[in-house]
Amino acid sequence: MAGGVSAPVTVRVQADDFDAAAEAARLTEGRADAGAVVSFVGLCRDEGGELSALELEHYPGMAEAEIGRICRIAIERFSLLGVTAIHRVGKIAPGANIVLVVAAAPHRHAAFDGASFVMDYLKTSAPFWKKEHFADGRDGGWVDAKESDDRAREKWA
Incomplete structure (x- = not known):
């Protein structure tokens, strides 16, 4: 049932890569009712060759619960058939996967909107922290939240 309680939500926070x-x-x-699947993969940028790694930490238990809550809201709001959200933690090299959001829906617009909604809220609401490590050995420190992420989330209000 689209947008119903039976729509699966998969949430994982893990160090390992994902496929x-x-x-x-x-x-x-096994689903014949899905007409669209939208996947978003966020990658670690090298910031013009300056970044050697991005270190991600999270609040265990709370991060997973918040992502699950966001996914369930997206299912109801966009009548999704299911959502998968995976976020990596630990040191991640440039070019490597960081985050995956997959949304399935009967129609493409719902799948696109659902995936975008989950990603916009995940960026601003889930308790993750990023620390930059530079190629020259400098410790870049913890990365501040971006106003652009807050603005992206506001469009869903």
Whole structure:
């Protein structure tokens, strides 16, 4: 049932990499009612060659609960058939995966909007912290929240 309680939500916070195609296939396995699947993969940038790694930490238990809450809101709001959200933690090298959001829906607009909604809220509401490590050995410190992320989330209000 679209947007119903039976719509699966998968949330994982993990150090290991993920396979976006396998996660999308898992979300839609055995479903003939899905007309669209939208996947977003966020990658670690090298910031013009200056960054050697991004270190991500989270509040265990609370991060997963908040992401799950966001996914369930998206399911109801956009009549999604299911959502998968995976966020990595630990030191991540430039070019490596950081975050995955997969949304399945009967129609493309709902899948696009659902995935975008989850990502915008995940960036601003889930308790994650990022620390930059530079190629020249400098410790860049903890990264402040961005106003642009807050503005992106506001469009859903």
